[in-house]
């Protein structure tokens with residue numbers, strides 16, 4: 001790429017990497033949007049992608065990347081075939097960052113989400129969204145998001161997923177908070193007493209070996225745990241201490257242990273770090289805990305709470321409905337210190353998304369979906385009477401004043417013939433069963449024909465367990 005560096009003015013569009021997607025002017029600036037991938041050969045062969053990585057680290061207030069961080073980031077992005085998007089300014093004033101450093105970034109790649117009964121649904125995963133503060137609120141994010149979701153819809157992805165830094169940003173793009181996690185603290189001053197004996201055995205393990213084993217064990221968890229999202233290559237060095245992209249060095253304090261079944265086959269692992277033991281209570285932080293089955297996770301908890309010189313154990317990725325709290329003899333030793341949203345779901349194709357997940361009731365319900373970006377807008381019928389869900393688009397919904405005004409978060413009205421109506425972000429929140437329809441109706445987010453219609457919706461969307469995943473991306 002040969003974009004002009006530090007040019008005071010540039011009369012025409014800069015040369016951008018990959019494919020130019022759009023030219024755009026706002027706030028007195030001209031921008032070119034581009035889309036590209038990461039090839040083999042690291043920074044030497046991908047200078048535009050390296051500049052893009054510098055931009056995202058700046059956007060998240062992280063240190064300028066060292067060579068190893070750049071190589072590792074480009075390596076996982078190449079392996080996962082990540083699509084990078086950027087907005088490039090045509091001109092920058094003296095001393096400003098160069099024109100080949102994008103002022104806005106956006107990445108997406110293919111992954112999967114477990115939608116229940118072990119079904120893995122293809123999903124577009126979105127991350128690394130940044131807009132340089134001096135170029136924000138000019139519509140750059142909206143353009144990047146629209147381009148990527150358009151492409152994902154064309155490529156047949158039923159849903160897009162992201163994890164959000166702020167809860168206020170993504171509803172307008174049709175994303176709804178769909179899985180939640182807890183930060184918990186378990187008092188470990190006395191060995192954890194569980195109501196039933198745990199299974200298998202635990203052995204301390206070598207970090208390199210766990211790094212090789214972890215993707216396989218995670219896959220078993222992913223295929224079992226409804227709500228789980230696939231991981232990518234950068235997670236393993238991060239969670240086993242080999243290398244952390246922030247603060248750009250190994251973490252030799254991370255220790256690992258593996259759980260084995262009765263045949264001594266590995267079926268889970270935990271990685272953890274002792275916090276500096278200069279203050280009390282002595283604290284162990286669990287970095288990653290993955291059990292192929294819930295009883296394996298309990299055994300791993302028993303292990304970390306039985307270590308000497310540990311007064312309490314912290315974990316930031318515990319399930320909202322945590323079997324551990326119920327398995328403990330003394331539940332008072334389990335304390336929830338925070339609860340937060342994790343994965344946000346955006347339904348792009350209601351037929352593919354709603355037909356993919358399982359339902360318990362047999363019946364039929366008509367949903368009116370409001371989607372200001374258009375993909376899921378309309379009236380849809382979900383019919384499970386045959387035992388297999390069939391979803392059909394019945395037609396358009398009547399336009400409203402908010403539609404005509406082009407509002408990104410329009411009001412919801414119940415059209416003739418529909419049982420329930422909601423915006424598509426609300427469907428995203430219901431999709432994996434994290435929240436009851438009645439709660440969302442009480443929050444003013446669902447309009448139902450009557451109580452029966454609301455109960456039907458609730459019965460359809462409810463899942464046997466709360467969705468749970470341990471992937472942050």
Ligand SMILES: CC(=O)SCCNC(=O)CCNC(=O)[C@H](O)C(C)(C)COP(=O)(O)OP(=O)(O)OC[C@H]1O[C@@H](n2cnc3c(N)ncnc32)[C@H](O)[C@@H]1OP(=O)(O)O
Nearest residue numbers: 127128129130131136137138139140141142162165168408
């Ligand atoms: C999936 C992820 O990667 S999460 C990480 C998100 N990134 C960050 O938090 C890094 C710091 N923040 C930023 O980089 C930017 O401020 C961004 C990406 C949040 C927003 O980028 P911008 O280019 O300013 O957004 P843009 O101007 O396109 O606004 C799009 C819409 O979002 C709204 N919006 C933008 N930022 C926010 C915000 N922080 N809170 C609420 N609404 C917001 C705008 O009002 C606009 O609404 P409208 O289209 O309905 O009128």
